[in-house]
Amino acid sequence: DAGVTxxxxxxxxxxxxxxxxxxxxxxxxDTVSWYQQALGQGPQFIFQYYEEEERQRGNFPDRFSGxxxxxxxxxxxxxxxxxxxxxxxxxxxxxxxxxxxxFFGQGTRLTVV
Amino acid sequence: xxxxxxxxxxxSVQEGDSAVIKCTYSDSASNYFPWYKQELGxxxxxxxxxxxNVGEKKDQRIAVTLNKTAKHFSLHxxxxxxxxxxxxxxxxxxxxxxxxxxxxxxxxxxxx
Numbered sequence: 001d002a003g004v005t006x007x008x009x010x011x012x013x014x015x016x017x018x019x020x021x022x023x024x025x026x027x028x029x030d031t032v033s034w035y036q037q038a039l040g041q042g043p044q045f046i047f048q049y050y051e052e053e054e055r056q057r058g059n060f061p062d063r064f065s066g067x068x069x070x071x072x073x074x075x076x077x078x079x080x081x082x083x084x085x086x087x088x089x090x091x092x093x094x095x096x097x098x099x100x101x102x103f104f105g106q107g108t109r110l111t112v113v
Numbered sequence: 114x115x116x117x118x119x120x121x122x123x124x125s126v127q128e129g130d131s132a133v134i135k136c137t138y139s140d141s142a143s144n145y146f147p148w149y150k151q152e153l154g155x156x157x158x159x160x161x162x163x164x165x166n167v168g169e170k171k172d173q174r175i176a177v178t179l180n181k182t183a184k185h186f187s188l189h190x191x192x193x194x195x196x197x198x199x200x201x202x203x204x205x206x207x208x209x210x211x212x213x214x215x216x217x218x219x220x221x222x223x224x225x
Contacts (some may be wrong), residue, residue, distance in 0.1 A: 006157075023122055031210070035214075035215075040117075040218075041119075041204070041218070042202050042204075042215035042216050042217050042218050043157065043215045044215070045212040045213065045214070048212060054213050056211065058212060090156050090157070092213075101147050101159045101162055102147075102159075102213065103159070104149075104156035104157045104158070105156050106154070106155055106156045107155075109154050
C-alpha cells in the first residue's frame with residue numbers, strides 16, 4: 001500500500017501564474033481533503049472532496065479550486081498566485097463512512113516568486 | 114469561529130523525562146481529537162486519537178486525556194527519546210469526515 005501520494009514534491013511559480021497539485025489517496029479511501037501549511041504554522045483546511053463533489057470548504061478565496069476524479073484522486077488548482085500562497089500543501093485521505101483518522105501525504109512545497 | 118489553541122509552542126526536555134502538550138478547542142460540537150507528529154520534510158503522521166466518549170487513552174509511552182466540559186485535551190509522552198523530537202499538532206473535528214482544525218504546533222526537543 002503506497003499510502004497517500006502527492007506530486008510534485010516541490011514547485012516554483014511566478015506571481016500571477018496558475019498551479020495544479022495532485023493527490024492519490026490511500027487505497028480504499030474515498031474522501032480527499034486539502035490543507036495549506038505555512039512555515040511554522042499548523043495545517044489550515046482548504047476543502048474536502050467526496051463523490052467528486054466539494055463537500056466542505058474553509059476560508060480560502062475562489063482562486064483555490066479542486067476536483068476529484070472517479071478513481072478518488074484529486075487535484076488542487078490555485079489561480080493568480082500570490083507570494084502569500086507559498087506554503088506546504090498537504091493532501092489527506094480518509095474513508096467517510098468509517099469516521100477514521102485522515103492519512104496525510106508528504107506534501108507539495110510551493111514557492112511563489 | 115472554530116479555533117484550537119496549543120501550548121507550549123516550544124518544549125525542551127531531557128531524555129527520559131516526560132513531555133506534556135495542552136490544547137483547548139472552541140467548537141462544542143467537536144467529538145474527535147487526533148494528535149499528529151510531523152518530522153522535517155514530511156506530512157503529519159497520526160500518533161494517537163481520542164473520541165469524546167472517552168476520557169483517557171494510552172498507547173505505550175503516549176497518552177491523551179480529554180476534558181469535554183472544559184474543552185481541554187492533552188498529550189503526555191513518557192520516557193522521551195531523541196527520536197521523539199519533532200513538531201506535534203493537536204486537532205479537533207466533528208468527526209464523520211468533517212473538517213479538522215489544527216493547533217499551531219509544539220516543537221519538541223529531546224536532549225540526549
